[in-house]
Amino acid sequence: MLERLGIRGRLLLAFFGISALAVLATAAALYAFLQVGDVVDRIATDRVPSALASLQLSRQAERVAAAAPSVLAATSRAQHSEVSAAVALEMSRLEALRTDLRDATLGTVPLAEIEEAAVVLRRNLKELDSLVVARLDVVARKGELLNRLAATTTGSQRLVATGILVMDSRLPQWRAVAADTSLSPDRRAAAMADLVQAIAAYIPQQKAQLEISAVNDALVKVANAPTPGDLALILFPLRRSLAALEKVSTEIDEKLRTRFRQRVDEFKGLTDGEDSIPKAREEELAVLSQGEKLLAENNRLSRSLTGAVDRLVAAADHEIAASGREAALVQRYGTGVVLGSAFLSLLSSVLVVWLYVDRSLLARLGAVSQGMLAIAGGDLRAPLPAAGSDEIGRMAEALRLFRDTAVEVEEKNLRDVAEARQRLVDAIESISEGFALYDREDRLVLSNSRYRELLYAGLEAELTPGRAFEEIIRRSAERGYIRDAEGRVDEWIAERLWRHRNPGEPWVQRRGDGRWIMISERRISAGGTVAVYSDITELKQREENLAEKSTALEALSNKLAKYLA
Structure with a gap:
């Protein structure tokens, strides 16, 4: 008779038997569950949402504060736009969590401190964003000035390098004249006079070369000065080298003096004035200082916000603990009734599951399921369960037919793809x-x-x-x-x-x-x-x-x- 029922009939029969016992257990435990449910509802609808919203708000505030330094560290406008968008997204999430917290607390807890901290935090982030834009502009301007410095330094070195090279090339000639005793005194005196004149022209050019390098190195250090104090210390030797360079320009050969003076003026423009490297670095340091102040303020606001949230969580924990004690009292009275009914229901369920479901249905269904998963994963050679007269047996037979068809289709597709690719390769090669x-x-x-x-x-x-x-x-x-x-x-x-x-x-x-x-x-x-x-x-x-x-x-x-x- 059971064989004629099939799987559906057998499962329905087992279901009705277990359901009858479950109804008896449910009727006995209904009162206890209703009482516990009332307490749980109060916790779930009033206390837990408030605590969870508070914790999420605290974590989000920490994320916003942690993301702020990345805005100040942006080195390009593209990176700045990306980081600003990410911070704006985190801030919008903070606002949404703040709204959720206001709704969850239902006005029972004052939120003025949290509201104020969130508003100030948003304002600071906007100011920080504006500072980063200003810093990027200053960095770009400083880069242009450094490029001008490199061009001016190269041009200046080229002006004085020619004379130095000429001097080096003529030294062997003068040494030969000095060593030649057969030359007349007049010719030797003329050669020595020429040497003295060349040395007189060489010394200013050599000094100029050294001072040009000193000015260039000092301006590069100025562009990377870590603090305003370091900037002031570097400017002193810079101006001293610039003054020495200007003095040397009066001793340079007249043919080069005008062009050399132009280079000196360019160095002056890069050293002093609104469009100078020290001014650009000073503005950059000011922006960085203001940004660090805003970051410190953001960290303080984050700690303040976290403290307020911790107080909200503590209040919610106290209320949850009181509700939990009430629920435990109700639960103790209902436990005895529930255990008796549950034992009978469990015993009948174990017998049904162990004798029929596990030993017959689940084992065969598991084999069919493993076969399906193997085929879906591409293993078309996986073993399948044997066919039978019930629904699971017919499923196994259908799965076997599907597997055989899939194998044939796969082999045909592989052949078609290989042939098409080979035709394409042959056509291209021809x-x-x-x-x-x-x-x-x-x-x-x-x-x-x-x-x-x-x-x-x-x-x-x-x-x-x-x-x-x-x-x-x-x-x-x-x-x-x-x-x-x-x-x-x-x-x-x-x-x-x-x-x-x-x-x-x-x-x-x-x-x-x-x-x-x-x-x-x-x-x-x-x-x-x-x-x-x-x-x-x-x-x-x-x-x-x-x-x-x-x-x-x-x-x-x-x-x-x-x-x-």
């Missing part, structure tokens, strides 16, 4: 032009042997799928494969990348071995790039031959015209 396919990230996906032979002979081992386009052309340029890249590798790479990412009409490239390659690139809908490379060296040679012949004919025609005239 064309006479070089062919290459790059994905949306400019990484090589596919290429034919003509592409490797035509453009990158000697680099075949490096032209593997996944290689970046920029890396390929850089290696090619560095090895001298590209005529236009000689002496300007980085500039040529930038131009080539622009052409590659903005393809237009076909264009011609001159190779290092003298060949001419026509390159045609097109973007595809998936975001990648298809490139076709054709060797037009013979065509270019014919064009050059025709041009030479045309020039010769034109010259002959001109000669004939002159002769006939």
